[in-house]
Amino acid sequence: MEVLVHPLLLGPNLPPTFYRGAGRIADFRSDRFGVVPRDRPEDWIASTVSRFGERSTGLTELPEGGYLREAVDAAPEQWLGPDAAEWSSQLPRPSLLVPLVKFLDAGQRLPVHVHPDDTFARSRLGAAQGKTEAWVIMEAPADALVYLGWRQEMPVDRLADLVERQDVTAMLAAMNAVTVRAGDVVLVPAGTPHAIGQGIFLTEVQQAADLSILLEWQPFLADPEQAFGGATPDVALDCVDVAPLGADVVDELVVRGVLERSSGAGRSSLMPDAADGFFALLLRDGGTLAAGYSTMVVLGGRGTLAGEDWTRDVERGMTLAVPYAAGPVRVSGEVSVAAFTPGARRTAVAGA
Ligand SMILES: [Zn+2]
Known part of the structure; x- marks a missing residue:
């Protein structure tokens, strides 16, 4: 694959x-x-x-x-990271972590x-x-x-x-x-x-x-x-x-x-604590997202996402699936993005 x-x-x-x-x-x-x-x-x-x-x-x-x-499900480690099997051990298939x-x-x-x-x-x-x-x-x-x-x-x-x-x-x-x-x-x-x-x-x-x-x-x-x-x-x-x-x-x-805030450089979720273990929300209007799966929504503006050897221009209204294997994602331009990830507890294990 x-x-x-x-x-x-x-x-x-x-x-x-x-x-x-x-x-x-x-x-x-x-x-x-x-x-x-x-x-x-x-x-x-x-x-x-x-x-x-x-x-x-x-x-x-x-x-x-x-x-x-x-x-x-065919490549859970590429999508979710090296701990995909462990995190999804309670689930019939790893894709249910997304x-x-x-x-x-x-x-x-x-x-x-x-x-x-x-x-x-x-x-x-x-x-x-x-x-x-x-x-x-x-x-x-x-x-x-x-x-x-x-x-x-x-x-x-x-x-x-x-x-x-x-x-x-x-x-x-x-x-x-x-x-x-x-x-x-x-x-x-x-x-x-x-x-x-x-x-x-x-x-x-x-x-x-x-x-x-x-x-x-x-x-x-x-x-x-x-x-x-x-x-x-x-x-x-x-x-x-x-x-x-x-x-x-x-x-x-x-x-x-x-939505008026930013997660800053870290991986701390902007969700209430009780969301831990289910999903997390990170917001970026610049800076870098550590490697890890996210479903990304471009909330406003336009800009560029960039990894080690790829770039992608994005603008308001776009949505993306970002696999772990894409590596860290740099966000630049006049753009704000929301990254929804599997639970904070899980991403913290894989985090930077
Ligand atoms: Zn409902």
């Missing part, structure tokens, strides 16, 4: 889904790769998982052909939903891993809201009743409503119920899994059977954290103004 020593530019990948976008992905991406559909709300970047229950929809295809998933990054354009409020954690996903759903996720807010209207966790303990039978009756007004009223602005980061630990308000455009980073339990399915799905990812309602609702998410915890999960 050809040795990969440079980043790969990834084109838009917008699988159909059940809610609508509002053209923000097309505006951010521009049409350099062809026309991006304005009504699709999700662009899956460096995806090594397919949509739930589907064979290949959602998987990222490489510019040279073939899927990123197969490329990583965080799933998405642009998400909420043309309408997203339904209240939750993702199981690793233990629940493996023991109850027979899945490879659960899903902790985080949102980097790119654009938000004034008073944009996200919903995160319960304000007070949610009794299990009350939750079942709200879900059964689809009493969404009561569900939302029972959740923490958090105002967000462009530049904020919100971490959503697995098990935490959440929803994203209308008008928000964000970059989402997640464990590589497509596993959602929709507590709210009307009017999004015609058939509530689809809402629980194949699980029965009582099994599905079991993955919901019913403990209250206090204001102190919300303050730890929501980090303000992250």
Whole structure:
């Protein structure tokens, strides 16, 4: 297999889904790769998982052909570094270490939903891993809201009743409503119920899994059977954290103004500590990224990425998969990039 020593530019990948976008992905991406559909709300970047229950929809295809998933699994050390086997020992395939990054354009409020954690996903759903996720807010209207966790303990039978009756007004009223602005980061630990308000455009980073339990399915799905990812309602609702998410915890999960910062020269993640082990976020507007896998989003401006024997001009809206074998990446020009890497704990081991 050809040795990969440079980043790969990834084109838009917008699988159909059940809610609508509002053209923000097309505006951010521009049409350099062809026309991006304005009504699709999700662009899956460096995806090594397919949509739930589907064979290949959602998987990222490489510019040279073939899927990123197969490329990583065929050469995990080139992509993820020398410790790939050790880090992925809990997973059926190393490519599941690649965080799933998405642009998400909420043309309408997203339904209240939750993702199981690793233990629940493996023991109850027979899945490879659960899903902790985080949102980097790119654009938000004034008073944009996200919903995160319960304000007070949610009794299990009350939750079942709200879900059964689809009493969404009561569900939302029972959740923490958090105002967000462009530049904020919100971490959503697995098990935490959440929803994203209308008008928000964000970059989402997640464990590589497509596993959602929709507590709210009307009017999004015609058939509530689809809402629980194949699980029965009582099994599905079991993955919901019913403990209250206090204001102190919300303050730890929501980090303000992250995009105005830079990681500096180090590898310290700009994510809240609870993201360690799942994924990390590094920001650069210059300087060098140590060797290691990252899914890179060019947030603004234009500039150049350079390695030992490669260079790549980049500009706002581009996305790249950067393999470990590309080596350290120098960032120059009037450009800012976000690098999403496998968990900080893992990259720290491989770090400079
Ligand atoms: Zn979610």
